[in-house]
Amino acid sequence: MSRALNTLVIRMSRPTGMDASSGVRHSRNVAMKLAIRSFFALSLGLSLHAAAWTQGYPEKPIKVIVPYAAGGGSDVITRLAVDQMGKILKQPIIVENKGGASGMIGADAVAKAPPDGYTVLMSNISLVMNEALYPKQPYDTHKDFQAVTAMATVPALLVAHPAAPFKNVKELIGYAKSKPKDVTVGTAGLGQPSHLAAELLDQMSGAPLSMVHYKGNAPALTDLMGGHIMLNFGTVPASIGHVRNGKLRALGVASSKRLHALPDVPTIAETVPGFEMMAWQGLFVPAKTPRPIVEKLQKAVAEALTQAPVQKRLAEEGAEPVGSTPEQFDKVFRDDLVRWAKLIKERNIKADQ
Numbered sequence: 001m002s003r004a005l006n007t008l009v010i011r012m013s014r015p016t017g018m019d020a021s022s023g024v025r026h027s028r029n030v031a032m033k034l035a036i037r038s039f040f041a042l043s044l045g046l047s048l049h050a051a052a053w054t055q056g057y058p059e060k061p062i063k064v065i066v067p068y069a070a071g072g073g074s075d076v077i078t079r080l081a082v083d084q085m086g087k088i089l090k091q092p093i094i095v096e097n098k099g100g101a102s103g104m105i106g107a108d109a110v111a112k113a114p115p116d117g118y119t120v121l122m123s124n125i126s127l128v129m130n131e132a133l134y135p136k137q138p139y140d141t142h143k144d145f146q147a148v149t150a151m152a153t154v155p156a157l158l159v160a161h162p163a164a165p166f167k168n169v170k171e172l173i174g175y176a177k178s179k180p181k182d183v184t185v186g187t188a189g190l191g192q193p194s195h196l197a198a199e200l201l202d203q204m205s206g207a208p209l210s211m212v213h214y215k216g217n218a219p220a221l222t223d224l225m226g227g228h229i230m231l232n233f234g235t236v237p238a239s240i241g242h243v244r245n246g247k248l249r250a251l252g253v254a255s256s257k258r259l260h261a262l263p264d265v266p267t268i269a270e271t272v273p274g275f276e277m278m279a280w281q282g283l284f285v286p287a288k289t290p291r292p293i294v295e296k297l298q299k300a301v302a303e304a305l306t307q308a309p310v311q312k313r314l315a316e317e318g319a320e321p322v323g324s325t326p327e328q329f330d331k332v333f334r335d336d337l338v339r340w341a342k343l344i345k346e347r348n349i350k351a352d353q
Contacts, residue, residue: 057117057293061092064120064283067106069099069216072188076237077152077281078122080313084304089296095122099216102130102189104137111139113286117293121145121284124154125336126192132341133191133351141337147330148283149298150322151305152314155255156197156277157236158268159248164230169252169271172231176207184210184229186220191349194220196340197233197254197277199347205272224248235279236261236318253318254278261318280322282329294326 064082066075075097082093098106103126113119121127131141139145158169166172176183187195190213202209209231214220217234224232225247232239232248240261242248252268253259254277268275283301285294302323304310314321324332 055292057296058089058091060118061094062086062089062118062120063094063096064122065106065110066095066097066122067099067103068097068124068188069218070097071218071221072216072234072238074122074124074235074281075218076317077154077314077319080310080317081151081301081304084307084310085300088300088303102126102133102191104130104134104139107145108138110284111144111286115146115286115289117285117289117297119286120148120297122151122281123284124193124281125279125340126189127284128333128336129191129193129196129340129344131337132344133349142334144287145284146287146289146294147326147333148285148294149301149326150280150282150324150329150332151301152281152319152321153278154235154237154281154317154319155253155259156193156233156279157239157243157253157262157265157318158197158201158231158233158251159224159239159243160231160251161224161227161229162246162249163227164249166251167249168266169268172251173205173207173271176209180208181210183207183231184212185231185233186212186214186224186229187233188217188220189213189215190351191344192217193235193277193279194233195349196343198231199349200277200343201233201268201272201275203347204275221248233277240316240318259318261316280332281319282333298323298326 064078066078068074078095082095086093098109103123107121107123107127110119110121127141130137166175185198187198189195194217195211195213198209198211212229217238220232221234221238221242223229225242236259239248243250250262250265253262253265254268254275256269256276258265258267283297305321305323311321
C-alpha cells in the first residue's frame with residue numbers, strides 16, 4: 001500500500017477533528033475491542049459446545065488401563081471397583097493390563113489418548129517414583145495427567161517362601177546381616193513401591209538385601225512361590241490369598257497398626273521403629289479432559305466405594321477406600337513427587353542399575 005493511500009485510510013477511519021496519531025490509536029482501539037468481543041463469543045460458543053458434549057458422557061464403554069501385569073495389587077483393586085462404576089455410569093468398563101517399563105508403557109498410552117474420558121489410567125504411587133528415576137520419560141508427569149481420585153491406600157506386605165530360614169522380621173534382619181546380599185527380594189520393577197519398600201527396610205534396619213526386579217508383582221510372586229527368590233514386598237491384596245492358603249509366610253505389614261485382615265501379622269514398625277510404606281491406587285485421565293467428565297468419574301468411584309460388597313472386600317484385602325476429590329488427590333500426587341525423589345536420591349537408585 002502506498003504512503004498516500006495509507007494516509008487516506010487512516011483519515012477515513014477516524015472521527016472528524018482527530019489528528020493522524022489519534023486516528024491510529026482510535027483504529028487500534030476499535031480493532032482490539034472487536035477482537036476481544038470475537039474472542040469471548042468464540043469462548044462462549046466453545047464452552048456451550050463442551051457442556052453439551054460432556055452432558056451425555058459416557059456414551060460408550062470406558063477403557064481403564066492398568067500399567068502392570070494382571071494379578072498385582074493395582075489390578076485387584078481396579079477390578080474390584082469397575083463393576084460397580086460401570087453400573088453407576090451405565091456403560092461397560094473394560095480393564096486392560098498394559099505392563100512393562102515400570103508402568104510407563106501403560107501411562108504413556110493414557111497420556112497420549114484423547115482427553116475425552118474414555119481412556120483412564122489406574123496407577124499406583126510408582127507413577128511419581130518413575131519421575132525421579134527416568135528423566136527422559138515419553139510423557140511429562142507434571143503436565144500430562146489430571147488427577148481424578150485416590151481409590152484406596154494399601155500397605156506393603158513383606159512375605160517369604162515358607163522354607164525361608166527366618167519366620168519374622170527380626171530373624172530376617174539377623175540372617176541378612178550374617179549373609180550379606182544372600183537374601184533376594186522380588187519387586188514389581190525398579191523404582192516401584194515394592195522396590196522402594198525393600199530399599200527403605202535395607203536403609204532403616206541395616207540388613208543388606210539383594211533386589212530382583214520383575215515386570216510386575218505377579219511374576220515376582222510366582223517366582224517366590226517357586227522358591228527362586230526368598231522375599232517379596234508387594235501389596236496386601238496381591239499376597240493375602242497366598243498367605244491364607246499357606247503358600248507364603250507373612251513376616252510383617254508396613255502400616256502403622258496391624259490389619260483387621262491379618263491380625264496375627266505384626267507391623268514391621270514393631271521391629272524397625274518408624275517403618276511405614278502406604279501406597280495409593282489412583283485414577284488419572286489425560287490433561288485437558290473437561291472438568292465435568294473428571295467430576296463424573298470421581299463421583300462414580302466415590303459412590304462405588306460406598307457399596308457394602310466393595311467395602312467388605314477391600315477390608316478383607318487390607319486396603320482402605322478413599323474416594324478423594326480431584327484437588328485432594330492432586331495435592332497428594334504432587335507432594336509425593338517430592339517425597340520419593342528424595343529417597344531415590346539418598347539411596348542412589350539409578351534406572352540403569
